[in-house]
Amino acid sequence: MELYHEKDIHVNVRWMIRNDFAEVMAIEAASFEFPWNEGEFLRCLQSRNCIGVVAEYEGKVVGYAIYETPRHKIFLTNIAVDEQYRRKGVARQIVQKLIRKLIYQNRHKIVVEVRETNLTALQCFRSLGFLATGTLRNFYEEQDEDAYILTYQQHNVLRSETGTAVTGTDAGRVMVS
Numbered sequence: 742m743e744l745y746h747e748k749d750i751h752v753n754v755r756w757m758i759r760n761d762f763a764e765v766m767a768i769e770a771a772s773f774e775f776p777w778n779e780g781e782f783l784r785c786l787q788s789r790n791c792i793g794v795v796a797e798y799e800g801k802v803v804g805y806a807i808y809e810t811p812r813h814k815i816f817l818t819n820i821a822v823d824e825q826y827r828r829k830g831v832a833r834q835i836v837q838k839l840i841r842k843l844i845y846q847n848r849h850k851i852v853v854e855v856r857e858t859n860l861t862a863l864q865c866f867r868s869l870g871f872l873a874t875g876t877l878r879n880f881y882e883e884q885d886e887d888a889y890i891l892t893y894q895q896h897n898v899l900r901s902e903t904g905t906a907v908t909g910t911d912a913g914r915v916m917v918s
């Protein structure tokens with residue numbers, strides 16, 4: 742996976758802070774049929790191992806992700822990008838940041854559950870190297886919908902003599918942390 746494509750904007754991916762909430766909630770409301778409310782965000786972020794990041798572009802929050810860090814993996818709970826900034830590599834840069842965290846934190850995979858009808862998200866994660874590893878039957882009961890479990894598996898993590906992590910996961914590209 743290349744980090745940037747020519748058409749992409751370059752975003753700064755950083756920790757989410759309380760001041761970001763208004764922008765995050767606006768993106769959430771515009772992105773999902775059943776959006777989380779602020780209380781649900783707060784409860785999630787206050788719980789142990791739950792982390793929020795935002796993608797910032799020219800001082801504006803244009804995307805965010807919430808993830809949890811159970812043992813040896815990252816569980817991506819939520820990711821969304823402002824409609825006006827989609828297809829500009831924002832989600833790619835957020836996920837790339839999480840992939841780098843895998844290496845630093847000695848974790849092996851990123852897991853996300855996606856509605857079977859969310860073709861955009863399925864395409865997006867597939868393009869980022871995720872593979873379908875399971876199905877959750879009738880996961881969204883009200884809509885009678887399944888969810889796919891998608892997994893990004895970190896391969897070929899080697900430790901050099903200096904302790905630097907080197908990965909050959911991305912074809913033709915070697916990342917050094």
Ligand SMILES: CC(C)(COP(=O)(O)OP(=O)(O)OC[C@H]1O[C@@H](n2cnc3c(N)ncnc32)[C@H](O)[C@@H]1OP(=O)(O)O)[C@@H](O)C(=O)NCCC(=O)NCCS
Binds near residue numbers: 772822828864868869
């Ligand atoms: C899914 C979502 C987060 C993708 O964000 P994004 O910033 O637009 O994605 P990117 O620009 O980084 O796209 C990366 C790649 O994913 C694929 N992709 C993204 N959107 C796509 C679409 N609408 N159709 C087909 N492929 C798509 C492409 O391969 C793309 O690379 P390319 O544009 O160079 O071809 C965004 O569409 C969104 O917020 N959707 C609503 C919320 C949601 O469904 N979240 C997922 C919950 S699990």
